Amino acid sequence: MHRGFNFGAFTDGKATQPIPNSVEPHEADLATFRDSCHKLCRKLLLLFGIGLAVDPPSFFTEAHSPDKASGSILRFLYYPPPNAIPSAQEVDVRAGAHSDYGSVTLLFRLKGQAGLEILTPTDGWAAVPVCPPGTEKDPLPPILVNIGDLLSYWTNGLLRSTVHRVTFASSGANKNAAGLTDGESTADPRYSIVYFCHPANDTPLTAVPSECVHNSRSGLATANAGNPYAERKVLTAEEHLKMRLQATYLEMYNNDGHEQKE
Template identity: 75%
Template sequence: MSGIAAIPVIDISAEGTDEAQIAKELVDAAVEYGFVYVKNTGRDISVEQVENAFNVSRALFSSPLEDKQRCKIEKNNRGWSGMHTETLDPKTQRVGDFKEGFNFGDFVNGKATQPIPRSIEPHQAEIAAFGEACHTLCRRLMLLFGIGLSADPPDFFTKAHSPDEPSGSTLRFLYYPPPSATPEAKDSDVRAGAHSDYGSVTLLFRLKGQAGLEILTPDNKTWAPVPVCPPGTENDPSPPILVNIGDLLSYWTNGLLRSTVHRVTFGGPGGANGAGPTTGESTADPRYSIAYFCHPVATTRLTAVPSERVEKFQGSLDDAEAGNPYAERKVLTADEHLQMRLQATYLQLYSGEGK
């Protein structure tokens, strides 16, 4: 077992910050860890928006089963997925993940363009606004990454993430039942299998006291728990937003930015079942989290970013222990890569058994 993950905390919203310095710190964290905490002081996403989103999530997952099944996930990656539907690490998992999820796609004039449970229909405009705020923050992070990499032009990534064109960007609500509700789970099981994320960056929102997330350390040998509130943020108005690099941003940078493998465990002491929760956190209760997976426009070709630093780093994708282990040495579009990963994750859906 490793100690807690040594992930940097960066305040990108503080008054008088040096943008170039913040950009450098973000890139350094992405290179070494693939994860970074961003302090959420309310400038980008308000504390109230986050609290409201979690309230809607609780209402969604407590909806009657038949209402959720009416919104079952389809091959467009939109909708509800029940227990064991998703298998994030099919090579090692005995059964699918011990969680439920709900993926939101586009909203038009504050209305969902997909079936949603009746319990959350009155909250569609709130969900839409929260997703838009997440995308805006992601585009700001993309600009900072471009600046930190000395990309030419600096807004290379930002332009590829236009909010006005179709993409795989997804707002996802997640619910993990408490261990007491899953007595069939074995010591070798995990709540969410080891995986890297599919898109450019992910924003992860969590609730204080709810443990379970672990990352594979840079040496790729040990798992380290990722506390909801790292040291120094315990008294912040809300936990910092955890940002991680996805496969596509790693691919775009020839593996310079790390797409780190992570998982969610039941929190047992060591072994496959987890490194154990950090102080003040527990896995005994239900766990809720919200993830925003930011993807580039679907037709974007994933050629290397025009950056001298990235060019000097060419070749690292051939090393299975560096950069993104899922990337292939060929030019894909963003949508082609997403479809490849979805087919590996939703085994039943794509085999015809989940229709």
């Protein structure tokens, strides 16, 4: 119940893929925006490196060189309003439950356009306000940051990827029960921009040089119970992405794991 368009890499301000004619006048701006997103992700990854006492702290940042090929993409998303989908029910979802494949994800949303929910460890699904308390007067909503599967895999499950979905949660009388804040609704179209940040394709996902991560195998044994990223073999970033894509889009792959061709 949504539509999207992915932008891959840009070179000298030009997309390396065919793009719609309507987008061409904004090509250079999109390239600059994508570059800014990647720089912000690298800053966040540096903070993760510092927080986890990784040696060196720039371990994650260096693996996300903007000059190397990677799975990083910029995605524009459009979710039609419920009244444009005659069969839509309030219990339906606009985007099913999932976690992101990469290291970190940046999500940009518009004020008033609710629907995002995260799966919490104790209370189940919880709505994520577009403008959390204290940010209502900010000119733009804050950027939402998700941890992705790869960063969870890389840290033996110490950092957990965020499971989330987009719903048709009630925008009427029951909006408070649905977790919506004043001024937010799911009755209108929903637009968002997402940047999925991945390491360079040839990055080996070797053990993170961090005592925090190393000790998490025993110290967080309970927390890691059932965590698919707590134990892993060494893959490259590209192999990890293909593994996640195959798990999600199984019908697109043959039994031998190779992508089917149309």
